[in-house]
Amino acid sequence: MFYKDIEVGEIKAKFADHSSKFTIINQQEIHYKDQGDGDVILMIHGSPGSLFIWNKWAEILSKNYRIIRMDLPAFGITGPNRENDYSLNYYINFVKSFVDKLELKKFHLIGNSLGGQITYEFTDKFPGLVEKMVLISPTSFNHVYETSMFPAMKIIQSLVPKSGLNFITPKSWIRQSLKQIYSDQKLITPSMVDLNHSLLLREGNRKALLGNIIEQSTNKENKVSEITTPTLLLWGEKDKIIPVVNASNFKSMITNVRLITYKDVGHFPFDEVPEQSAKDVEEFLKF
Numbered sequence: 001m002f003y004k005d006i007e008v009g010e011i012k013a014k015f016a017d018h019s020s021k022f023t024i025i026n027q028q029e030i031h032y033k034d035q036g037d038g039d040v041i042l043m044i045h046g047s048p049g050s051l052f053i054w055n056k057w058a059e060i061l062s063k064n065y066r067i068i069r070m071d072l073p074a075f076g077i078t079g080p081n082r083e084n085d086y087s088l089n090y091y092i093n094f095v096k097s098f099v100d101k102l103e104l105k106k107f108h109l110i111g112n113s114l115g116g117q118i119t120y121e122f123t124d125k126f127p128g129l130v131e132k133m134v135l136i137s138p139t140s141f142n143h144v145y146e147t148s149m150f151p152a153m154k155i156i157q158s159l160v161p162k163s164g165l166n167f168i169t170p171k172s173w174i175r176q177s178l179k180q181i182y183s184d185q186k187l188i189t190p191s192m193v194d195l196n197h198s199l200l201l202r203e204g205n206r207k208a209l210l211g212n213i214i215e216q217s218t219n220k221e222n223k224v225s226e227i228t229t230p231t232l233l234l235w236g237e238k239d240k241i242i243p244v245v246n247a248s249n250f251k252s253m254i255t256n257v258r259l260i261t262y263k264d265v266g267h268f269p270f271d272e273v274p275e276q277s278a279k280d281v282e283e284f285l286k287f
Contacts, residue, residue, distance in 0.1 A: 003169055005203035011077055014198065015052075020077075025097050031077035032070035032098075036062030039131075039285070040104055043069040044095065046113025046139075047212050048177075050076030050199055053112070056274035057281075064282065065108075070098060072115070074208035076199050086212040091118045092125055099129065108285055112136040113242065113267065114216060120231075120254070124224045134232045134281055137242045137267050139216070140249045169206060171197050183238040183266035224253055231257040232284040234277060236265030258284070 012020075019033050033051060035058055043054045051069040058067045071078035073094060074086055083090070095118060099107070109130045111119030116138020123130040174197045178188045200206060231254045235244040247259050260280050262269050269277045 003201050005206075006198060006201045007203055008077070008079060011198065011202045015195065016077060023098075023101055025094065025101060026081070028073060028081055029078070030070055030073075030098065032068065033058070034066070034068050034102075036064070036066045038065045040066045040068060040107035041285075042095075042099065042104070042107050042109050043067065044109070044111040044115035044118050045069070045072065045075070046111075046115045047216065048075060048196070048200065048209055049113070049115070050196075052076070052195060053268065053271065057270045057278050060274060060278040061281070065285075068102065068104075068107075074212050075205065077202065079202055080204035080208035084208070084211055086208065086215045088117065088121055088215075092122045095122050096126060105129070106131055108132045108134070110134040110136070110281070111138060112270070114139050120227060120250075121224060123229050124227050127227070127229060130229055132230045132232070132285060134234065134284070135250070136234045136269060137236065137239050137246075138233075138250075139242060140246060140253075169197070169200055174200070180240045181267045182272060183236060183264055184272050187272060227254045228256060229254075230284075232281065233257055233259045234269050234280065235259065235261050236267060236269050236272065237261050237263050238265060239267045241267040 016031065019035060021032050021034055022029050023032065024030070031051070041061060043051070043057070045051060045053050050071050054067075054069050058069065061067050072091065073079070073081040081090075106129060109119045109123060110133070111117070113136070116135040117140060119133050119135060120138065123133050171193055174193050175188065178192065178196070179185060182188055200209070231250075233247055233250060235247055237244055244261055247261075250257055262273050262277065265272045
């Protein structure tokens with residue numbers, strides 16, 4: 001039950017591979033992957049998460065597009081930022097610094113969960129950079145949870161005052177969280193649990209996750225004006241994290257939005273039905 005931090009060098013040795021790249025943003029080393037050729041698609045994961053959640057889509061979409069995905073600060077191999085700032089405004093500015101560093105002038109932007117909110121708030125602030133956006137079960141300023149939060153997050157919140165998360169992080173928490181994320185439980189493998197558990201133990205990530213949770217729990221104000229960027233909204237009909245009823249929040253926020261839902265699918269359509277959801281994305285981007 002009690003686990004020490006894992007040094008970043010050990011995490012890199014275990015999970016970084018030939019396609020892993022690193023760059024420096026705001027004095028921090030950022031882990032990312034850049035695969036394929038063509039129009040650029042930038043993918044932003046949620047909380048907790050990492051660039052590895054996009055593996056299936058990256059394999060499919062990189063045949064026709066240049067796929068770029070990063071571990072956001074506080075997560076994955078990247079780890080915590082120096083400022084201990086995990087506000088939405090921080091993440092929006094981070095993404096801007098990242099695309100500037102890679103000299104991306106125009107791109108499609110995809111985000112899941114918190115990454116979805118970063119996506120549409122970034123697009124609202126920098127509309128000239130984003131051609132089209134795809135939002136997958138995104139958080140919003142007034143989203144409704146089927147359960148107040150999935151079990152591991154409720155446990156984590158209860159430990160915040162004592163910072164228990166810094167030491168007590170059993171694999172069972174990860175497994176329980178994944179059971180809430182996935183409708184198809186067969187997709188939850190021991191290697192998936194080990195990956196997510198190990199990345200959480202990456203030095204500094206547990207403390208950063210606490211900061212992220214506290215920051216996002218205060219996100220109650222809609223700061224977005226009307227967005228005109230063409231948008232595809234994807235949602236699993238069995239999403240227990242952010243149920244599909246929340247899709248209605250985006251009809252007033254985005255003028256040009258299309259919703260596709262997936263039967264018997266949870267919070268990660270890109271992992272549960274990767275071929276069908278990737279096909280939907282490609283058809284949307286072509287027109």
